[in-house]
Amino acid sequence: MQSALHILEHVFGFSQFRPGQQAVVDAVMAGENALVVMPTGGGKSLCYQVPALAMPGMGVVISPLIALMDDQVRGLREAGVRAGALHSGLDFQQAQAMRNACEVGALDVLYVSPERLLNQAFTDWLLGLKLSVVAIDEAHCVSQWGHDFRADYLRLNEFVQRLQSTPVMALTATADARTREDIVQLLGIADAKRFITGFDRPNIQYRVVPKQKTREQLVKFIRQEFVEQCGIVYCRSRRATEELAEYLQSKGIEALAYHAGLPQEDRLKRQRQFTRSESMVMVATIAFGMGVDKPDVRFVVHVDMPFSVEAYYQETGRAGRDGAPATALLFYGGHDLVRAMQMISEKDAPEAVIRADQARVLKLAGICELVSCRRQALLSCFGEQSSACGNCDNCLTPAQSVDATESAQRALSLVYRTQQSYGVGYLVELLLGKNDELARQRGHRDLPIYGTGKALNEKQWRSLYRQLIAAGYLAVAPHGSLHLNETARDILRGDTRFHLRLETQSAKQSSRRAQMAPHTSERFEVLRKLRKELADEYDIASYMVFNDATLIEMAERLPTTYGQMLAINGVGDKKMDKYGQQFLACLRNLEAAAS
Template structure:
């Protein structure tokens, strides 16, 4: 089996090892975390469940065994874009990789099938639908198979956020190919999803590897909506000018409006949602992969198949549905290990909308209860007053001591206040007004504001009318939002915009419990806080002339070869070039991400670029 197109292992001085393959093919000198343990397990023929965060080196856990075991490794991948990205990157490392999908023309498909039949491939990426066809399974049965790697394995879970029913049928691989090791890999899975992956895809004795879910290079920020478009514009201009990023919105209409708004303010941006025609979606995705500094404004239809390593920020203008979805979506930032940000803003209406969607659902009560629990976990993260990492990681069963230094609450700890009496006033007002009005009406009654509507309803004669004048409108909106987030209030299931008491409020109303709430920071002070956050020495110097020169060289080569720039080298490799300033091919080979194939292909060109920088 060939590791590179020009390497004949039968005449090599010694057989390749995991370490030698890591260095010669991928250009790294050592494994991270439990990578080596996973690779040894699969190379020995055992099955494995691998949970590893995005950017943690998950792909290497099956790519290296694919190069060390005899036969072809079959990788199940849910999206064409993800397959193409992986295949292109592997080929640029000298690996014989290909994909079979509906995006190939007949000639390309036949060529790939011939290479597969002839034993000329080390890795083959396929969609589950194609893999499960009788004709394809029969074709594989005639070949030596190194392993099956089921990527994005959380797609098997009907409780998950990316459910794909085809994944439920992949258990047949164990029946048809009993001696071939199977791997199920994902970056996101809570305990319920893990158990479903094991039950559906793997034997009971499969080894389980759970890496840390922490992404220390990500900074997490959560804030309140206050003119969301302007907040987003300020965030991008002041913190990520010229950088690639993803902005998530809940509706298709919003994605187009926000993209137009950003483009109108000189920030290159395109929309992406399922309502666009396939050609437009494909064109926008291709632009995002190949261009530097483009922002995609999208619904959750975008991103699952994106392996772009240099996304510097992921912004949410609406609440995601679950903490798993949030983790998955924010994980698309900083896959190269360099600093990146996850930025989210939300308001009372976001919380109300998600709670109302669950209440109005026709799903079985057990399912609705699980969805409420998942939403409460997300809201607990958003409303947290301490370090965000213990809340986020705790959801996945991992402890964290807090004090990460890379979240908004660590940079500027929020104030809390005893809101017990205010909360009782708010709950009482919701009850007295009939449990069918929205937050704006309840606040008006609390503040004693008269209007034709309030007088017509007789709410100016309620005992709660005007009892809240000790707090301003913003404080009452904050109280109601946090009561809704905390499960003291719930949304009207009929969707009329009203609030009503939830069972969880009874101890508070009876005086059996107290309540501490966070004191919301005014938007202007929040912005100043974020702007004043320390710039760490590892932050990318995007205004550096040398940095720009290397990126320009990479971009020129990428355009000539028709691939995204990061396929040539990741940003981390370019930064290492600037730091180490190699002068010889031997020194260049020591850089992270420089394997033998890339050394031969690009070494001289980048050494010349570095030499020109020295002379300038």
């Protein structure tokens, strides 16, 4: 067997493993099963790629999406790895050629879909080959408690039980304790060593912004902070993605829409365009999810609130996978929260499932309403304790709160006095003494509380109701009316104080260029231009040449010799042979210009 460190350095261009990686690699190479929970961008792929190259036989990676498989295969081939994939996107001749390569030992890593392993003849053939390791990526899909449940993953247990001595790895970026236990039990690897390396992504800045004019807010955000950089904007509906993408295009921003309603050919084409672009914004539903294998996504925006912390964290994790600064921005409003609770309550599901799903929404809503560190709260949802991060909006621009117990009592009392039959909009109108005629018709004009809420404006009352829902004092019925929860009594009796979060101006993320020294930024742009030319020449995505983090290191260290270039993280032997001379010539010119 080759040394794992030798492979890491000469194939992938890194002189040492990231925290947590080596322990996983050592366990797998010792023949042990492993459950690996590592944040997106934390280096999960290397945990199975290195053993697959170091050990006799071929590594098999079970991956849920064709586009994701193809991107990873292209990236591995660029690094000099003999990699391939078997999936429904291949014609008969291509599939047969791939099988032949496996049979003669011409592949080190083979990617397959979970659906293919449901075929008995295919698994018989695969198990007849010498396998070094089997890696199940996105393993949370096996659990109904995960956020991307896939029924096909449940059948993987049958394949795993036939592997005998081949080590099995289950890998995911986000899985709470319940989901982790589900994974190992359902896959039949209860003996797996657990490697939980932490969930923190310190390079991502988390921000929550109140919804006002969301489209205009989004355009301002992109223009001020991320001009000509790649990002993902998540919307809840297919129609919203189309309309928002068109709006961004009308404002001169390169954008495409992506959703499950598009023909598969169009989805693959658009994903390929995004992967190869250095400036595109993809406006998408969650259908654009696990297939995102692009390290230079500089921002992820949610214009609609996700339904759980797990889904939110998984989606924001697609930003900044290269370790460079990135931003996760969530636009949040009371309508989002009410609508999410309504949609869940309308589901045809057992009451226990509905309550659990609503609790997940409220957990995320509670994080949106925090006045303390958002990262700290997010990590605590996964059982990880941390100190204040210094890199979220609340840390950078501390939010303020005021004791609003009396106003909260007034708001809750009005819900009760109107028979818990109305939504936020009408209740706020009653508090402000508006819609006089309708209030009179409904018999609410004579309520003692009518028109007594003028100490707060409409925006503040809406915020207060939203925060009461998020804190669990109010529930939302299917038709949108508010109901008092049992805990509302504590506020109405004065046993519990209620503090209202005041909306503040959100902190801005310094752009990538602003965080570099001026000469480094200029060099980076020159190197970026060369990278794009080479990527176009070889018909690959730019990051497959070198990612942003590698270019930034080149711009900072200015290597001008072969040895200095190989010392840059991300520069392996194959890439040095293929691209090294062009980059060295460019860097020497930059050095000469600086002297």
